[in-house]
Amino acid sequence: MTGFSPTRMIGGRYVVLGSIGSTSVGAVWRAADRVTGLQVAVAELHLPSDPDERRLARERLLRVARAAGRLRHAGFIAIHDVVTDDDVDHVVTELVEAPTLAERVASDGPLDERSAAPMARQLAAALHAAHSAGIVHGDISPRTVLLGPDGKVHLAGVGVADAADPLRTTRDPAYVAPELRAGGQATTESDLWAFGATLHFALLGRPPAEDVVPESGGGGVLPNLVVGLMQPAARDRPAARQVVGALDAARLAGAAPVRTRGWMWAVGGVVLGLLIGLAAGFALAGPRIETFGYGPDGDVRLGATSGCLDATAAGGVVLGSADCAGPHGAEIVASLDPFGERDARFPGRDALVRLAASACEPAFHAVVEPPRRADLELVALVPTEAAFDTGEHAVHCVVQAADGSALTGAKVG
Template sequence: MTGFSPTRMIGGRYVVLGDIDGTVRRASDRVTGLQVAVEELRLPHDPGERTLAREQLLRVARAAGRLDHPGFVTIHDVVTDGDADHIVTELVDAPTLAERVAADGPLDEREATAMTRQLASALQAAHGAGIVHGDISPHTVRLGPDGKVRLAGVGKAVDPQRAARDPGFLAPELRDGGQPTPESDLWAFGAALHVAVLARPPTDGAVPVFGGGALGSVLAGLLQRVPRDRPSARQVVGALDDAHRLARASRRRGRRWWWAVAGAALGLLLGLAAGFVLATPRVEALTYGPDGDVRLDGPVAGACLAAAPATGVVLDAVDCAGPHGAEVVATLDPFGGRDVPYPGQEAFSRFAAGACTPVFDAVVEPSGLELVALVPARAGFATGQREVHCVVRATDGSALDGGRVAGKRG
């Protein structure tokens, strides 16, 4: 399709008003009077293949219409004009993520986090309805002036020419000839986020470095090369929501901080149970139990410990008012009492790093302190010792005096 004029119509209904981008036109709907976006699709020339592709497009359009999710640009119609098929959507007058970054540079962390949360929620709805988007990139993400984010281009899920698009936003498995899946959507989502925070697409084989908080962990997790290692959209929503609640709790610095601590680990708990954990910073982890690095002499949840955790040490609880070696600032149960096989020390260590680090950042007065995690060894796990203890100790090995959790000093 080339050129346009105010008298040209698509499908006998949509009056073309101008170009928007490439094969996308601004048009006026003669029936409703609304302005819409009309995009030409590149369906196969073979009649049989074209019929199948059109049927799939209609199924996707109907399903997308039923979603009624604020994060998606609404699909109004699918029309054929001559030998070309078109998808008609609402017109969103907002810059794309690509345009915004090109004009103003990377988004700040707050705006990028809000964008990520909204896109993850939209994908959660789509994947839950069996819809694979198929074309997530900075060019299909629109950023409204009101902070609302919209995702366009869902019709590309049936576009047989998808491999011709920018490979920087195609998951590795699609570049290798695979078919679009929810997991490939998630990689493309991560690539778009990479542009949002670093102003460039990801590089093959390079680990993205963007802070150590929830957004950085989400970014690293989405860009995992192996599809099953990527977090689901639901896990991304949960991780960001829990991080937000924990941040609010840290600002209050009140006695109810532990409820936020329990919630902050939810996304990580889900990931560990599924065999996946978001990329996390390194934290020293020591095993406990009969075959562990340390032995716990009785319950330690919420306690101060006589000695600092170290290989070969027996840890028992003491009064926080006197000198002590360490303090347990959070105790987390990754499995909620469920009967599961031992996930391995490495998986527990990764979980502990991801769950204990935000707790340390939010609720500990960190001057001169460092974080260590106590995780179950195999034999202890088999006897029911399944908790992860987040512990602080002095960086110089000296004794502590008074509780170091915010609101607990005394």
Template sequence: MGTEGGNVRVIAGRYRLEAVIGRGGMGVVWRAADTLLGRQVAVKELGVDETLSEDEARQQRERMLREARAVAQLRHAHIIVVHDVVLHDGRPYIVMELVSGGSLADRLAQDGSVDAVEAARIGLALLGALRVAHAAGVLHRDLKPANVLLEPGTGRVVLTDFGIAQVEGATTLTETGGFVGSPEYTAPERMSGDRAGAGADLWSLGALLIAAVSGESPFRRDSLGGILHAVVYEEIRPPIEAEPLLPVIQGLLQREPVRRMGLDEAERLLRAYVATGSTPQYAPHRVPYSPTERDVPALRRRRVPTRVLLVASALVAALAGAGIAAAALLAGDGDNSPAGPSSAAPGSSRTASATGSPTPTVTVTRQETRTETPSPSAPQGYRIAEDAKGFSLAVPDGFTRSLDGPRVFYMSPGKVFRIGVKVTGTQAGGPGDVQRRAAADGPRNNPGYRDGKVTDTSHDGQEAALWEFSWDGFSAAEGARHTVDLCWEEDGRMYDVWVSAPVGRTGEARAYFDAAVDTFVAAPGR
């Protein structure tokens, strides 16, 4: 029972801790009674690093409370309700609704895997929860079956344990230089020590969907080193049970965040499957299906990976004090403009330039390398355009080429979709400064410019920057549009590739963008 020195523990003068119902790397979860309102609740007692100095411990507690309060503002049917956040005897506590029923992990352990329709239903519920969290700038960072509760009777799916959540852009509430999360469900960009965005949660969802239909994560291995190697480098081979949801899984388990399927597209495909029993294909990541006795085809990249990761840490005492060394050489993909592209159409005068698991501490060092890459082939429905400007890339069948000064466009009939490319010399400040200057000029060059965001990233091991924004289009007939734009430097040149499309067709646009960037090759000597 919730006793301390033989006495019942009551925190904040009202929550009586009655029994431990779970424990993990982030602390202990109690079933408790709210004596003020007369109801049962769950109380999570967050662990504080006892090795920190008094000032460091105070800062850690403040971060925990601040970010827990941010999570408490989230309201959604599929997000655990947080009733209160309190500090008692110097330790933070999160008071939550008590959901009857076990977790998805419990269900998989007791009853085996679920069918594809149930997995899709669970996936849709989690996408709804993530949509609300991400809109509020809150990243979950530990999406896994153990943190998905299934309420019996109602069928309600509840995402819980935001205990290691992070407010986007802020210092993580629990990290002190270590790794936080469950490796089998952790995105490769977090494994490599890069700053991770909302896409990391979508990667975790892809792994969770495989676990739901097969009973285990596709990255389960016998050691931490094996897990890290599988996540960052090995071909991903979903089991045969995942075939009905394969287009979604393929899209979510793209190692480069810039190529990963977005939330809207994942939701669209899952809804289509639930409604029709068939999942539409996702063109840029489509792989022919010819299953072996057990496996469907691996999720492959067309380019040779360009980043080498050396994982040189050991497991902390949390892993049973075994002192297991986890050194493994892992080759993985990099993350992922304009050098003045603007989204202007050719001919325009515009020239804008519940409970967690023990969490190992992992130290990662990264070494960038350059490799020779084979000539890419065109995905189904595309062709490789060998452009006179000194580059080649995949463009959809039926798109035609047009020039607008230094910019090359490949456009769909009616100019609904526009793929743009610009090649220049390197510029001061690199891709990041170039994109930020272009974003600053966005309101002048793109009518109704809004929601602009520049993210520093990488492309094939090179420094890069991704710029996304929406705008009103150049006429009322054209309507609102969305542009995604990647700029990078390579061999003394700056390359800029972007796609502009109607706001309501961003899924198709992202497919064209992914294919163009993934297959882009600069001609030697240009």
């Protein structure tokens, strides 16, 4: 091939051009694909020497590679091939020219929250795509996060390290979830813990102390997310989709004029930290929140913006106020308005729906006592563009009986 001076050929196809670096399980080479002419990355995998263990590791690797190969998401580095050369297994991936998060922090110091938030959002979206496809990454750390010059973030090594090194003997324990260090299997929840530890490193420039849950100290969005993601109990960590929702809600709030009092909640004691903290003590998994638009052209007409409502939220209904002591149709759990100024620009229904999905569940779990949650459903009311243009900006979180019957006695405690 013209333009190449092959000194080494891997699998009879990939011409080694030079070293890129290393991973927890072997060296990584820059190579040219003789078939396509494209440059790729080829990672060595040093599998167990025992024949049976090696065979099982190869089978795991092939399964992961096939699954990851079907995962089409911009946040993941694509896997092209798995080859064996001189009894050494290799994974061939697309070549991304970008420093790792570890390298960026080493050269420039920790990231501030403004620059770290878009990175976190892209990583959370990539994890959501993988977890939805039944794929566990297994090795999230600052050296598997690549930061492109165009702001794009890539996550390398999906599933590979866990297939090649299931006992995690080569990995930094600072980024291995406590249940894995105790001998457990890699899960989506352990990915989320490692994600939180990686964000900790990005913000502070150092890994978290082992078995110590960091304290947010009243910090912003990302410090609170780190606390939620690094909860010792796997069930208490937010899912990747919830992290995406929290970051989108915070970005939406920050992109518009905000009153000095910030988020306006109808119920005292519920603050922005509860929205952003997400899973620090809340069990947020649940059914999809049904959303109705309110306004002169909306699904419902809203005549009350706090307390109890005289009907259940449904298409074509006018919702007025009701006495909470008597039978009533629904209750407003919380109302939030991150926009403040009357002339704020309408962000679009989809953005408001995402905001409601991120905010209403934690608000519900914060202000409705567990014994009162049974048989309730959560509904969000978002303004239509016509309502928004008249200054009606609030998103209202509403609870009502799942079977449509009347509520008796206030459910908000």
